[in-house]
Amino acid sequence: MSILVTGGAGYIGSHTVVEFLAKGEEVIVLDNLQKGHREAVMTGKFYEGDIRDQQLLDRVFSENKVEAVIHFAADSLVGESVQDPLKYYDNNVITAQNLLAGMVKHGVKRIVFSSTAAAYGEPESIPICETDRKEPTNPYGETKLAIEKMLKWCDQAYGVKFVALRYFNAAGAHPNGHIGEDHQPESHLIPIILQVALGQREQLAVFGDDYPTADGTCIRDYIHVSDLANAHWLALQKLRRTDMSAIYNLGNGEGFSVKQVVEKAREVTGHPIPLKIAQRRAGDPAVLIASSKKAQQDLEWKPQFNSLEQILQTAWNWHKNHPQGYGK
Ligand SMILES: NC(=O)c1ccc[n+]([C@@H]2O[C@H](COP(=O)([O-])OP(=O)(O)OC[C@H]3O[C@@H](n4cnc5c(N)ncnc54)[C@H](O)[C@@H]3O)[C@@H](O)[C@H]2O)c1
């Protein structure tokens, strides 16, 4: 039996493929390469194409005995989703609907889904627990929440069991140095900071310093991509073991402001990393910090790279050795 990884050529997906292969799983990747990189898929069977293509899905499910789907494929930028919400409803909600229809048609009953901290919106308290209020402040989070609900109803109606993983901010790179983060154009904080350190950008624009936080900049909970990858495998084990659906937060439980991340990156890279204060970015909540107690208890998940320094160090190794990402 194989595990189908959608979006497996992307940042978190490619790290998860490596993790699953190391655990002895048979992996199939489906990715339209709109953001992903063929070079990032270390091995396994690769289908290039779009999940919205029902015929392609039929082919993938017919040519392989798929036990479970790990669903990463999506658009995932907070700012862009505010500018172009319909793109997000199309590529996130419609895509998930199509995928689930394919799964139901072909009798595939397990799915691990990439949800997000953006499902919560402005938190009612910190750290955020899975049961806390969910009022997304951007369409991206709204589409992920809609998919979680779609999964709940599909469980009830068709017996498709799911684990939705609400990751906080994925960061870092695989310690093997061969895969890392390469988004074109890049919009995430840590790779942008490292591009400044590499001399590829003059400075970092800090999106707002008037938030209700100690230094006025937004606080996020950065979680290493390899720890996320491992959580997916543990989530699949839980589905195999219990056949019960569940939702988990995945973060380190510690928040860092944009300015604190810059300060730590200065230590790691030895570069002064100049910054300028810019306008707030629409859709950004001030503080997002996870309680991951539930994942630690139920999944026995233990993050291995849980300091910001380790996260920045692995990311810096990747960026230094691949200054053009997978391009060169
Ligand atoms: N990066 C983060 O901090 C973060 C945090 C929370 C949740 N997530 C979620 O995790 C998932 C992966 O994030 P990422 O940072 O690796 O993103 P990514 O853009 O690097 O990876 C997504 C992959 O999906 C592919 N894809 C997109 N739409 C597709 C479609 N319709 N058909 C086939 N392939 C398609 C892209 O080509 C890409 O390779 C996303 O669902 C995202 O919402 C990411």
Ligand SMILES: O=c1ccn([C@@H]2O[C@H](COP(=O)(O)OP(=O)(O)O[C@H]3O[C@H](CO)[C@@H](O)[C@H](O)[C@H]3O)[C@@H](O)[C@H]2O)c(=O)[nH]1
């Ligand atoms: O040039 C930049 C880029 C980012 N930021 C700030 O840095 C923080 C982190 O931003 P970014 O790295 O873009 O991540 P988020 O917008 O927090 O979103 C990420 O983390 C979410 C979970 O918290 C995921 O759902 C999203 O997919 C993922 O992109 C935010 O406060 C941004 O405003 C800047 O100040 N300047």
